[in-house]
Amino acid sequence: MKEQNRLRLLFVLLFTTVIIALGLVAIIIAMSMSLSQLRQENKLQNDKIWILQNKIDSLTPTYTEKQQKILEIVVGNPDIGKLIKTKPVLGGSWGVWSEKSVKFITEDRLLIIYDDGHLMGAMVVRAVNPVNIISWRVLWSTVF
Known part of the structure; x- marks a missing residue:
């Protein structure tokens, strides 16, 4: 068992x-x-x-040689502030920090988005002399 x-x-x-x-x-x-x-x-x-x-x-986007020069001048250039009438906030400075902030409307007219770290703005400019940013003509601008 x-x-x-x-x-x-x-x-x-x-x-x-x-x-x-x-x-x-x-x-x-x-x-x-x-x-x-x-x-x-x-x-x-x-x-x-x-x-x-x-x-x-x-x-x-593909850029012409002239547009490429304009991009190289705009991005990171502290002189961009000389085209903007509104003063930046808290002693900052206006700047364009990326190629994505620049859109070409025509060969020499462009929309630029800029900021100072607090405010943003946009302007349409005509690049009269591509190498001299101060000579550019502001056709329209706003800060928001």
Whole structure:
């Protein structure tokens, strides 16, 4: 009788172990498939990002030589403040800090967004002499 009970117990333990092992194998297979799917999805998303980045890069404006010179003069030039009638706040200075703040309307007319760290402003100017920012004519300006 004791021998039969031991065999039954051993059989139950063995059966339980096999069931647990099969469950673990199923979990591992499912995780492996999920990981594979995640890798595939990640690759698809990376491909989409790459395509979008190329589209964004193609939207980057191209400038004429004259416009490029104007950009180089405007961005970071402290003389921009000489074109602005409103005084900056708290002793600051007006500045244009990025090419993104300059939009060409025509070859020599541009919209410039500027700020002093507290206020922002915008102006439309005509670059009479591209190398001399002080000679530029302000056609319209506002501070907000």
